[in-house]
Amino acid sequence: MSNPIIALDNINVTFHQKKRTIEAVKNVSVHVERGDVYGIVGYSGAGKSTLVRVINLLQEPTSGSVIVNDETFFQADSEGAKKTRITNNDLRNRRRKIGMIFQHFNLLNERTVTENVAFALQNSELPAKEKAEKVRDLLALVDLSDRAEQYPSQLSGGQKQRVAIARALANDPEILISDEATSALDPKTTNQILALLKKLNKEFGLTIVLITHEMQAVKEIANKVAVMQDGEIIERGSLLDIFAQPNEQLTKEFIETATNIDKAIATISAQPLVTNLKPNELFVRLSYVGDTTDEPLITGLFRDFQVTANILYGNIEILQDTPVGSLLIILAGTAEQVKSAIATLADHHVVIEVIKGGK
Numbered sequence: 393m394s395n396p397i398i399a400l401d402n403i404n405v406t407f408h409q410k411k412r413t414i415e416a417v418k419n420v421s422v423h424v425e426r427g428d429v430y431g432i433v434g435y436s437g438a439g440k441s442t443l444v445r446v447i448n449l450l451q452e453p454t455s456g457s458v459i460v461n462d463e464t465f466f467q468a469d470s471e472g473a474k475k476t477r478i479t480n481n482d483l484r485n486r487r488r489k490i491g492m493i494f495q496h497f498n499l500l501n502e503r504t505v506t507e508n509v510a511f512a513l514q515n516s517e518l519p520a521k522e523k524a525e526k527v528r529d530l531l532a533l534v535d536l537s538d539r540a541e542q543y544p545s546q547l548s549g550g551q552k553q554r555v556a557i558a559r560a561l562a563n564d565p566e567i568l569i570s571d572e573a574t575s576a577l578d579p580k581t582t583n584q585i586l587a588l589l590k591k592l593n594k595e596f597g598l599t600i601v602l603i604t605h606e607m608q609a610v611k612e613i614a615n616k617v618a619v620m621q622d623g624e625i626i627e628r629g630s631l632l633d634i635f636a637q638p639n640e641q642l643t644k645e646f647i648e649t650a651t652n653i654d655k656a657i658a659t660i661s662a663q664p665l666v667t668n669l670k671p672n673e674l675f676v677r678l679s680y681v682g683d684t685t686d687e688p689l690i691t692g693l694f695r696d697f698q699v700t701a702n703i704l705y706g707n708i709e710i711l712q713d714t715p716v717g718s719l720l721i722i723l724a725g726t727a728e729q730v731k732s733a734i735a736t737l738a739d740h741h742v743v744i745e746v747i748k749g750g751k
């Protein structure tokens with residue numbers, strides 16, 4: 393496998409203020425592979441922005457190493473230790489290959505849409521005619537050709553973000569950093585922007601680092617997820633693994649915001665079928681990923697073990713073209729039968745969580 397396009401290792405960022413020291417990022421290592429959409433989620437203040445600003449040295453780390461495209465941007469073993477740093481001139485050039493988009497778009501209000509995008513090409517060596525062509529192509533790509541001569545104040549939030557994306561793409565970056573880019577948008581517009589980012593990733597192989605407090609956004613487009621809290625990454629993995637089996641409480645909370653499964657459990661737990669659960673019944677949650685969903689698991693329980701399964705709630709999401717399911721069901725049968733049925737489900741990589749019963 394080739395080297396990661398972004399390798400952050402043992403990154404620390406410490407801010408020294410008059411009376412206090414803030415450890416915004418604590419010994420974080422993140423490797424982003426080419427073509428990844430890497431989601432970093434966390435609440436406000438977790439250190440997400442500080443961490444991603446390290447990638448293009450908008451924020452110089454206190455210590456650690458930053459390697460982008462096999463080039464060392466920064467390296468220092470510890471605070472105050474001798475450091476290696478890319479020259480300012482080289483950094484300026486490399487930064488053009490790392491596009492950024494932000495929550496508040498950061499457009500120039502006195503300039504038209506075309507001028508905003510062209511601004512990113514001011515240092516480009518392209519002849520004027522090709523620059524103009526490039527801007528036109530970019531506006532077509534983000535579906536804003538008809539707004540070329542308008543000003544930001546005449547655009548909706550989603551349109552402004554599309555101008556920002558066109559501008560971020562002007563120098564053909566290999567990496568796009570999205571810092572809460574959909575946080576100020578309504579859900580429908582958010583989905584349109586996420587769909588555009590997904591298209592850029594799929595069609596052009598653009599590597600995207602997406603930081604957000606919205607798990608829903610990560611769920612839509614990321615293939616990898618890291619969860620940040622108090623300057624540290626507390627959990628990470630593939631999107632599917634994280635959704636199927638989160639370990640940390642905070643990860644579970646974020647997933648809940650995108651699936652509402654806890655709400656479903658609470659509502660269904662209050663129903664008579666569950667409050668009056670019989671001694672031979674178990675109220676369980678089954679979670680599964682991938683092909684398992686296609687199997688007639690539930691009918692098999694009765695056929696093979698004479699265990700009946702009463703489905704009270706079901707939710708199947710498609711994450712990265714893979715079904716990820718959650719079922720809330722009541723299993724009924726003898727203790728022996730239910731035990732065998734559960735063992736078989738587990739053999740099929742179904743995670744079983746007993747919510748009530750079985751005493």
Ligand SMILES: Nc1ncnc2c1ncn2[C@@H]1O[C@H](COP(=O)(O)OP(=O)(O)OP(=O)(O)O)[C@@H](O)[C@H]1O
Nearest residue numbers: 407414415416434435436437438439440441442443
């Ligand atoms: N330049 C700075 N000087 C001092 N403290 C800073 C600076 N930048 C960030 N911090 C502090 O570092 C911590 C992490 O901030 P950061 O902006 O990285 O978090 P975040 O997860 O991106 O949250 P948000 O989404 O609210 O920006 C916070 O406590 C913040 O106040």
